[in-house]
Amino acid sequence: MAKKYIIIVDDDIQAEAEDKITHFFQAKKANFWHWVHNVWIVIGDTFSITEIRESLRLIHTGTVLVFRVDEGKLSGYAHTESSKWLKEHWNEGKRYTPDE
Numbered sequence: 001m002a003k004k005y006i007i008i009v010d011d012d013i014q015a016e017a018e019d020k021i022t023h024f025f026q027a028k029k030a031n032f033w034h035w036v037h038n039v040w041i042v043i044g045d046t047f048s049i050t051e052i053r054e055s056l057r058l059i060h061t062g063t064v065l066v067f068r069v070d071e072g073k074l075s076g077y078a079h080t081e082s083s084k085w086l087k088e089h090w091n092e093g094k095r096y097t098p099d100e
Helices: 015-027 049-059 080-090
Strands: 003-009 031-036 039-044 064-068
Touching: 003 015, 003 049, 015 031, 015 039, 015 049, 031 080, 039 080, 049 064
Parallel strands: none
Antiparallel strands: 003 039, 003 064, 031 039
């Protein structure tokens, strides 16, 4: 089963560093969502939480938070185009009710 991560960096990240982080996940063949400029929601099994942290540390010197979310349930609002990936991949096609 693939691991799920949420990565958040400082809001003032430079565009070049943001692109390098995105390229890192592309190179790892990760499935990811990146519709908010300082947030990546990532699914993959070719890297660890430590590898993500240490690799991003070389790219961005500010705050980097990496969360591994094993039973990741997501509930929220997003633009239709961006929410499709969240429902399809993160929630694995499921829709959660408020009491789950």
